[in-house]
Structures are given as C-alpha cells and as structure tokens.
Amino acid sequence: MVRNPVVRDLREPKHIPVIPVPTVFIPAQMRNLTRGVAQVVVAGDTVAAVVDELEAQFPGIRQRLCHGDSLAPGLQVSVDSTVTLRGLRSKLQPGSEVHFLPAFGGG
C-alpha cells in the first residue's frame, strides 16, 4: 500500500536515524597517529564513514588506509570478525568491531 507521505508525517513521529557507534581497532603501526590509543569508538554507518570520522579526529589516518575511494592496495577490512569483500562500503551496526588487515587468499 502506498501512503501519502504528508499524511504519514502528520500521523507518525519523525524517523530519527540512529548512527551506529562501532569500535575501530587501530593497526599497531598507526597508533602514533592516535597517540597510542589502540581502540577508538567513532560514529559511522559504513567503514567509509568511520574512516572519515577517524580522519577528523586523527589527521593523516585516511591517507594510510585508503587509496582514492578504495582501501589501500594490500589491505582488507574485517567487520565483526568477518573479512568483507565490500571494503569501505561495508555496513556497520551498533557495537560493530572494525579491523584493518593485510589481504590474504590461499593456494
């Protein structure tokens, strides 16, 4: 059923999106940028948004993690302990864990 959006606005409270607050594990070699902090809690609903937020707090980190609009060559991202093929586009949930790891495949 298609509802009139105006009517819906009058009858229902406005939807306020909740931005997930994942935990990002800072790679050991980048902790000089985070003043030694190993885990950072930042807001963001995708890995890309989280990287933007990290960059705002710790300038220089984006350049280390990303190559243009993609993860840097040789890197992959693990979200909630699952290495995801979606890279920066990976969706995050409240309480998600994000790790940046070397890429691996197999023989």
Next chain:
Amino acid sequence: MTTQNELYLGKPSYSVLGRRPVRHDGADKVTGKALYTADVNLPNMAHGKIVRSPHAHARIKSIVVSEALKVPGVFAVVTGKDWPDLKDKVAVMGEAGTVNLMHLGANCLAIDKVLYKGHAVAAVAAVNAHVAEEAARRIRVDYQVLPSVTWVLDAMKDDAPLLHPDLHTDSMGKKADKPSNVAVHLQFEKGNIADGFKLADLVVEREFRTASVHQGYIEPHAVVAMWNEDNRLKIWTATQGAFNCRQQTAELLQISISQVLVVPCEIGGGFGGKIAVYLEPVAALLSRQCGRPVKMVMQRNEVFEGTGPTPGSFIRLKLGAKNDGTLVAGEAWLAYDCGAFPGGMIGPGCMCVFSCYDLPNARVNGYDVLNNKPKTQAYRAPGSTQAAFACEQIVDELALKLGIDPIEFRLRNAAKEGTRRVDGPVYPRVGLVECLRAAQNSDHWKSPLTGKNRGRGVASGFWFNIGGASSCSASVNDDGIVNLVEGSTDIGGTRTSIAMQLAETLGISAEDVRPQVGDTDSVGYTFLTGGSRVTFATGLAAYKLGLDLQEQMKQRAAAIWECDPAAVQVLNGVYNHLGRSLTFKQIAAKIAEHKLDPVMGQASVTPEGSTNSFGVHIADVQVDPETGKTTILRYTAIQDAGKAVHPSYVEGQMQGGAVQGIGWALNEEYFFDAKDQMRNASFLDYRMPTCLDVPMIETIIVEVPNPSHPFGVRGVGETPIVPPPATIANAIQRATGVRMSELPISPARLWKALAGQAEEDGPEPCGERSS
C-alpha cells in the same frame, strides 16, 4: 563479536553427502582421455619457446632478434618492449586484490632488468618446438651483470643489492625515506607483552630458517592462445581460475575482458602456483603477431626456475608460559622473501603464527623482502607452514620442559569460539579442541612407540579458508539427469563435491548430476580455485541453485496436477500433493510430454569471511644416527572438515597435503650456488617424496559444522600442509634429543646436528629463562 550468517541447517542425516560416489571425471582421467592443455592442437598452430636469463640479477643492455627471425619457420619474436605502456598502472582484480601491472608484466617478460635466473626475456613462435628452440638460441641478449642476493636476511641489509631502486618500505601506508628490498613491514599487537612475559615461569626463544620449496605440480604450465581476426583472444590453459586468468591477461594487454575467452582445461595440480599468469599473455602477443594459434609448454626446469616457489623465511619466536602450562605471552619476528616482485605471504604468515592459541599478550612483526628468486606464489596455506614450524616447536619445548603432555598443553591453550587472534578478529565456532581430542583418542597416540632412535611428535596448524564469488547453472533433461555447469576449475575433485551438494538439495543421486567446468563465456563470474573455497563457496551456489530448481519442479508438478504450487510438498526428491506423488525423474519425463517450460536455473553467491580450518598431525620417526636419514614410521592427519562431502576426497587432500609437508620437512629446497643459480631444477635433484618414502597416511576427519554453510562445509585443501614440518621436527627431537631449527631436515643437516649434540637440546637456542 561475530556476524557470520548462521546458515547451517543442522540436518541429522544426509542421503548424498558423506558417501563416496565414483568421481564424474574419473573414467576420462584413468583412460587418458581427459583433455589437458598440452593435448590441445589447432590447425596452423605455432609453437612458442621462452628465452630465459642465465643471470640472477642483470640489466638488459640490448636484445638482438634479427638472427632468430632469419631461421626458416620462425613466425614471431616478442620481448618486454611489446607490452603496452603499463607504467603506474594497477588493476583491481576483485577478490585477488590490487596488482601492479608493471610488475606482473615484467615477471612474464622482463622489461629492463632480469631479477632471477630463469626470468623470461624474450619469446619465439615457430613452426614447431625444435625450430622455436633453435631460434631462441639465436636471440642475443647483452647483460650488465649485477650483484645478487637470495637469502632473506642478506637481502634486508643496508648494503644489499637493490632489486627495485624506486621501492620504499611500506609500513601500513607509510613509506620509508630510503629505498630498500623490504617491501612491506607489518605489525600486530594484542595486550601487553612486557606485562605478559613477567607472568611467565618459563620463556623459550629460538630462531628458525626455512628454504624455498616448489608446489611441484606434475603438469608443467601450458597454454594455447589464439588471437582471432575479429580481435578476440581465446586461451586454453592450465589455471586455477579462468576468470582471474582472463582479467590478468586482459589488463596486461590493455584490452577489454570481454575480448578474452579463457577455456580452463583439466589441470594437473596447482596448489597455488597456477593463479598468476606466466605464459598466457606472452602466447597472446606471439599469436597476435603471427596470426596463428600459439602453444607454449614449459619444461620442468622452467617451472622450477621461472615460476613461483614459497618464500624462504627467517623467524625468531618467543613464548612464555606459567608452570601450569598456561601461555601468557608471545612475540614473533618473521622475514619472508617474496622473490623478485613485492607481494609475498608475510601477511598471512603473521596472522597465522599464533592462530592456534588463546594468547592474551602478543606482538608480531613481519617483513616482505625482495630477493633474486622467482616471484613467490601461494602454496597451500601460504605463509602458515613456516610460521607453524617455529611456533609449534616452541610450544612443544615448553610442554616438554614443563612436564606436560604436548596435546594436553595445546588443549589448555587452544583457540576456540570467542578467542581473539593477535591480528584482531574473533573466531566463531571452530574445531581445534575437537581435533586435539581426536588426536588424544586416536589409536596412533595411544599405541606405544618403542625402539632406539625413535620418537613421536605432534603439531597443530591453521588456515583461514576463504569465500568469494561463485556461480553455477543447470538444466534438467527429460530423463531426469541434471547438467551442471560451474565456474570453479576442478583440481581436487570439486566437480563431484559440488554435484553432490546439488544432488543432496534436490534429493537425487550424485550420479544423476553431470557436472562440467564452464569457460568464461558460459558461466557466471567465479573466483579462483584456491583458499580451500570451492567446496564451500561454489557448493553454496549449488545449494542455492538446487533450491531454485526444486521450486521450478514444484511448479511443473503443480501444472501436471493442476494445483497450486504452494500446495506441493517435497520430501527427499519426491513431490507430493493430496496422495499423488512423482519423483524428480518422473516430473522431468512429463515436462516434455505436457509441453511445459524446460527447467533450468542459475545461482551465484559471494560468501564473506573465513571458514577457519584447524588440523593436528602425529608422526612417528626413526633416525639413523649414522646417516642422519629420517624414516617416517607412522603418520596420522586429523582435521576439522566441517562436513566431509566426499570423505575420500577429504582424506586425499589430507594425505596429499601431509606428504607435501613431509617433503618440505625432510628433503625439498631450492639449492642456490654462489652465483645465486638454482642447481637442482629437476625432479632428479629436487627431492619430492614418492610412495616409497612415506607410509600410508592415516586420516581422522573431525566434523564441527561451519555455521556459514547450510551443510556445515569448511573446505580442507590448505590446512594439511601446515603441521608436518613441525610435527616431524618434534618427533626428531623425541628420537634424538636434537631440536632442528632449519628446513629441510635433510640427512646431511641432521647428521651434522647429531654430531654436535653436545650442545644441549639444539644447535641454535637464543635464550631461555626459568623463574
């Protein structure tokens, strides 16, 4: 926190999985009718030959091809100058990551320098292989020979000859100021190792060295390339991934991927060594130049000298434990060589080194190091075997010194669901504890071993196992046989294991599915056969395809019965409605009779994450103190397969991996002379084990279901190569009292160590502290 999708169905029993049907490709293979690339012959086909560098490191001053072109019957000559402009170009190879095209191209045909003996410099196409060889001999290459280096630690020195003077060490995105052979530096940390080691009652530290070894697949690299007048390129090849081959070739030639059709022929082994292209783009260049199809087949020495071995490695590893056997801290320093171009196996090596243990405090440093060897390639669980050789020996030594049974020690510290690895991720449900218990309860472990110079060793191993994109399609014939086309090259019997998963889903027999591997124009994108992913990921696609076919069959049954499809029930391949029933085959027969739409389906999946495979091996050895020769008396491989789809193939993978690991442990090595020339590039001198060298490898399959697969499948191909070197070294220690820290443990090396046994418990202990 883990979010792997819980797909496991938890079926209490299976009608097809777990059985051992005859493999679908068996008759063709045992009668010699299976078509391998070298069997492909086309009209007017030319034969190609590669000119290879005699030097380990040299600048190419000039290449003169005029004399070669004068040889009657020569059609074409190409060199690195025939590559399109690849400078600064990178290609995103999907799940294979990003590839520097300049490096990939220069590895197939050198551009301005040769970086290892055997590096391809030029190629000739001629009327037959003999004329091509003669012409290749007449190509004059003028080299300026440069200093070379093949040992990883030597290559890291400040004064080492630089392979790529423009390369600066990358430390997680930060480039070093000075050029170096160290391509990459990685570091992982968990907890606080200083605090952790303070808690230890016993700390053991040692250094370990491993030689480069080759995958040793029986079929040499081979290709036939035909560049047609319509500008389409057709390639028949022995590859682990037709789509990956297509993309690498297209990117190197700077043409569209849709111009390239790759036909994967039967493959005589790969083990990771047939993922990167070598001959394919070169044969394509020759074919374009001469207007004929071109066949190229490597000789065995070319395979050894021109294609990827494993990294040679140096590892320094330290572990601390309490008197009760609890591990409290670990530190590892790993240097793996990557050969002539960056991009080795150091990442997974670092991530695997402590992967079997719940270690609260750990630090790992890893270095990817260039040297004058062929570019290293994957080899079953790439990077993990070297790491396990180090870690599993230190674990063994701790257990021995603390007076704890080595399996019991491992059980006290084993990684399990919820364990966080040193690189960060947390395991979902995994089966290491179950494997260790199976080892503990095995006949092998319970049987006494007596006799002089005999010893028993045990070790664990881990590989991630990956997912990735897979596709398949199928059609149902009137006789109820299902034709399945899947995109995964079949190396280890996966055609059958995928067909079995489709059959299980449909409730039909494995024999009623006819599987075949499609070419890149006839099946959807499928990532390579590697990473132990095919039975898991392509099997998942087959399951999804089966659900689609089943739904269509319900619709056809409903049309026959003139009822609502939703009212049709399916049980074990029998379709029922209000007391009427038809089998899968009966419906298939009625489809044509009732003029209903044919049934065909397709499915593609992209499962993410790792399926996490653990194994535990036990070896009994006898050492001859007079010669240093180690004889394997008994060997058992235990592994968590998740679900063993075809147990014979699972056992075969476990046995094959174990035997390759035994060869790595005892005999195999790239032996370099003072000029960094490999001196044993033949199977006569490169000593791989034969059936005379090993006993029957006993297997115990453990089945702890993988939560991210409907049947619990994990994949099995990689893990069994990880434990053998450490298992055998631990057994040798028990047999002789000597701890061997260098691979291979050849008779000469072991004899020397036995001769110097006065040095208590090993030749190279770095340090030990008891408190």
